[in-house]
Amino acid sequence: MKGEQIPHKMLSQDAYSTWLGIEILECEIGRCKVGMTIRKEMLNSMNKAHGGISYSLADTAFGFAANTHGKYAVSIETSINHIEALNEGDYIVAESVIETVKNKLGFNIIEVKRGDEMVALFKGVVYRTNKDWEE
Numbered sequence: 001m002k003g004e005q006i007p008h009k010m011l012s013q014d015a016y017s018t019w020l021g022i023e024i025l026e027c028e029i030g031r032c033k034v035g036m037t038i039r040k041e042m043l044n045s046m047n048k049a050h051g052g053i054s055y056s057l058a059d060t061a062f063g064f065a066a067n068t069h070g071k072y073a074v075s076i077e078t079s080i081n082h083i084e085a086l087n088e089g090d091y092i093v094a095e096s097v098i099e100t101v102k103n104k105l106g107f108n109i110i111e112v113k114r115g116d117e118m119v120a121l122f123k124g125v126v127y128r129t130n131k132d133w134e135e
Helices: 003-012 017-021 051-067
Strands: 023-029 029-037 072-084 091-098 105-115 116-133
Touching: 003 023, 003 051, 017 051, 029 051, 051 072, 051 091, 051 105, 051 116
Parallel strands: none
Antiparallel strands: 023 029, 029 091, 072 116, 091 105, 105 116
């Protein structure tokens, strides 16, 4: 299966990311950019987006980019720093770029942005399996 097609297949099988309204904006081998709009049901008790929302967007970008190399890849450790609060109606974007694949582990930093403003910084470690993606 062509690497740039894998994230589209993954999204079609991902009920949670679909519920979030995540859309693939750009995708190529080693890179995936995704975006979504914050909805009312994503807000916490302070009327701001729950931290899990920006985390989920970044995690999706991370997973999609990691899998474009053709092997099943799964995250084994992730963390996020929330920098700015998000409001209902905000459109946020996360882009993951994985430039080189040399071993079983991959490391990545993903910026989550609202326009040009960084709102969160996500860090992840991925493990690449030997299993190939198939059509």
